[in-house]
Amino acid sequence: MQLIDAIKQRKTIKMFQSAVKIPREELIEMLTLSQLAPSKANLQPWRFVIVDEQDLKNKLLDKVAFNGPPCESASAVIAVLADLHYEKLLEDIIDNNIAQGCLAEQFKENTLKFLTDVHQSLNEQDIRDQVLIDTSLAAMQLMLVAKEKGYDTHAIGIFDREAVLTALEIDQDRYAPVMLLAIGRAGVPPLPSVRLPLEYTVSWNNGKGFKK
Ligand SMILES: Cc1cc2nc3c(=O)[nH]c(=O)nc-3n(C[C@H](O)[C@H](O)[C@H](O)COP(=O)(O)O)c2cc1C
Numbered sequence: 001m002q003l004i005d006a007i008k009q010r011k012t013i014k015m016f017q018s019a020v021k022i023p024r025e026e027l028i029e030m031l032t033l034s035q036l037a038p039s040k041a042n043l044q045p046w047r048f049v050i051v052d053e054q055d056l057k058n059k060l061l062d063k064v065a066f067n068g069p070p071c072e073s074a075s076a077v078i079a080v081l082a083d084l085h086y087e088k089l090l091e092d093i094i095d096n097n098i099a100q101g102c103l104a105e106q107f108k109e110n111t112l113k114f115l116t117d118v119h120q121s122l123n124e125q126d127i128r129d130q131v132l133i134d135t136s137l138a139a140m141q142l143m144l145v146a147k148e149k150g151y152d153t154h155a156i157g158i159f160d161r162e163a164v165l166t167a168l169e170i171d172q173d174r175y176a177p178v179m180l181l182a183i184g185r186a187g188v189p190p191l192p193s194v195r196l197p198l199e200y201t202v203s204w205n206n207g208k209g210f211k212k
Helices: 003-009 024-034 054-063 068-073 086-099 105-120 124-148 161-167
Strands: 046-051 076-083 152-156 175-184
Touching: 003 124, 024 046, 024 124, 046 054, 046 124, 054 068, 054 076, 054 161, 068 152, 068 175, 076 124, 086 105, 124 152, 124 175, 161 175
Parallel strands: none
Antiparallel strands: 046 076, 076 175, 152 175
């Protein structure tokens, strides 16, 4: 499938074929592709908790407002999280770069110091904004990759964050929930959705050209 077709065909799916289970190997492949997304300083703050056990998925149903049907019927529900303490991984990230030939060992200490200094210059809000932006890029990529692989998704932002994180034993001080992503094979056609004309969303050369 061409990228343009995946973009055009990705639509929010309200109900999946509950008999279709996506094999973990395929989920792993999709996640591997999704985390090729760019991130600030390549810090990769996205984290994914994959819920593919029906019992556990069922435990989420009373915590997702009106979003029960896609969660219940999905092959998996993915809690997409942003790591507010990505700095714990700085050395691992650098070591991984060295191991894969992207950074010479001799630059390790300088790079670590640079990234640590940048991190320490940020306030809590800066950090939260940064990891939410980066994680959202990976989530978008996951939705498109899923479409390309013949699957469908439903991003869910309306859910009881505290209850879902507690049910999944996720450390709330460390991980900010960005969205839940139900994934499976579509069981119903998508609802139609349209976008605003570009005159509302695009302005050329300055910020004064938006229609409203
Ligand atoms: C971050 C995010 C959170 C969303 N949360 C919900 C939700 O809680 N419930 C819902 O029905 N749709 C939710 N949606 C789906 C949007 O309503 C949908 O993407 C939009 O209407 C456009 O439709 P389309 O995805 O089919 O193009 C969410 C979408 C995004 C990107």
